[in-house]
Amino acid sequence: MIPRQAEVSLHQLAGWYPAVAIVGPRQSGKTTLARLAFPDKPYVSLENPDEREFARQDARAFLGRFPEGAILDEVQRAPALLSWLQEVLDADRRAGRFVLTGSWQPGLRGGIAQSLAGRVGHLNLLPLSMQELQEARLLPATLAECLLKGGFPPIYDRAIPPHVWFGDYTATYLERDVRQILELRDLAAFHRFLRMCAARTGQLVNLSQLAADCGITHNTAKSWLSVLEASFLVYLLPPWHRNIGKRLVKTPKLYFLDVGLAAWLAGQRSEEAIALGPLRGSLFETWVVSEVVKTLRNRLLPHELFFYRDAHGREIDLILEAHGAPTLAVECKAGETPAGDWFAPLARLADEIGAASAAIVYGGNTDQPRDPVPAIGWRHLPDLLARSTG
Known part of the structure; x- marks a missing residue:
């Protein structure tokens, strides 16, 4: 079992909201994370036909089994349950009672937006970083x-x-x-x-x-x-x-x-x-x-991501923006050896858009503190993101 960075964020959300929804692609580890983070909570999978039928036929009784909350896995399989869950959460607004997991399908998205708005914190869990x-x-x-x-x-x-x-x-x-x-x-x-x-x-x-x-x-x-x-x-x-x-x-x-x-x-x-x-x-x-x-989703960071391309075809592969201002400009180069013409164009463009810093992430193994921007070996990308996102 591989520890997930998002577990810290999951516990934070569970301290703020009555329910937390862990959503993401299938097989990204949503169920494993929920059960690891909350080992004492009852666990129910709505992939189980009996449980799914119970939830659909008598949602009130289904939820009544869990006065202290539970992990409801694959909740998109019974989206109507979310309307009944709203009643349960409104009657007892204690934080962190229910943990929902599911693939982000229209039924789940619509159910959470309509029934649980303001009552559920969202964690997007992607594959391993x-x-x-x-x-x-x-x-x-x-x-x-x-x-x-x-x-x-x-x-x-x-x-x-x-x-x-x-x-x-x-x-x-x-x-x-x-x-x-x-x-x-x-x-x-x-x-x-x-x-x-x-x-x-x-x-x-x-x-x-x-x-x-x-x-x-x-x-x-x-x-x-x-x-x-x-x-x-x-x-x-x-x-x-x-x-x-x-x-x-x-x-x-x-x-x-x-x-x-x-x-x-x-x-x-x-x-x-x-x-x-x-x-x-x-x-x-x-x-x-x-x-x-x-990285941003695991840590609930508010940065936004963009790319830049001007009318002359000059381009920056990735821009991290925080509070309306570019904080980091990144150029991606798959080559294992830095080329001399990589650096000056990125430095000029980063300066023109007002980016606080810039770096080239490349396919080599070592960092090279070039002037005017550094080349970051692919293995050290997490270090660059830690410095750039705080």
Whole structure:
């Protein structure tokens, strides 16, 4: 069992709200975290047909068994239960009574928004972060292995080969979640859509081109992408602009939140294929962005994330912003040896947008304190984030 950084945040939320919802992609460790953090709470899984039927048929009696609260696992399987839970929480507003876990489906999202607004704290749990793997002494030995495996816990807990686990995961996800949400009739088209998205990780979203390549309509591509985003499988990184209104209308960039899944969907089945293939740079950038997202969500940090691209094509891969001001500008370089022309362009752009600091995260193992910006080896990304986020 790998300790999770988010456990501290989970206990904080449980001290503030009557209920806490742990949501995230399937197999990210939500149930394990809930039971580890609250070992004395009764545990009920709504994947159990008997429990699910009880909750649906007599929600009042179902909840009445737990006067001191409980862990309700996979609560999206009985979304109507949330309306009854509102009554229970309003009658007794003690903090931390109920812990809910679930995949973020429309029924769960709507139920929490309508019934439990103001009563539940949210924790988004993503796959294992690099720092969690480091602390558990499970971090892969090479960058290519890290990009191949990603961070889903079963790959490390059970030592399942990535190509086996991701194949099963994708099939299960299609059959259990997406088919229910979208009422899919053509699974092959959606699987093709997934692969096309993976091949475009780290790129600007072009829905028209994506739809054309998959043989689907623009509106279908938009709907499917929104489901992937709501399911915590992909992340849309918005552009940074001094005019906040313009951030809302510009095209975002697409990233998978688990680089291993992106690599598998894009057909990368070995470390050699990643190390020597054309997707190395985009997968490395995907990994950096996903690690930053994990860090912020695990620690409930209020920073916002953006990328920057001006009319001349000059670009910053990632900008962390806090309190309306850029605090860190990051450029991602998959090369193992820093090149002399990496540094000055980032320094100039970071200065132009007013970033407090800048750094290049690259595929080498050692830090290099270059002037005017440092090069940070990929293994030391957690240290950079700790310094930059406080």
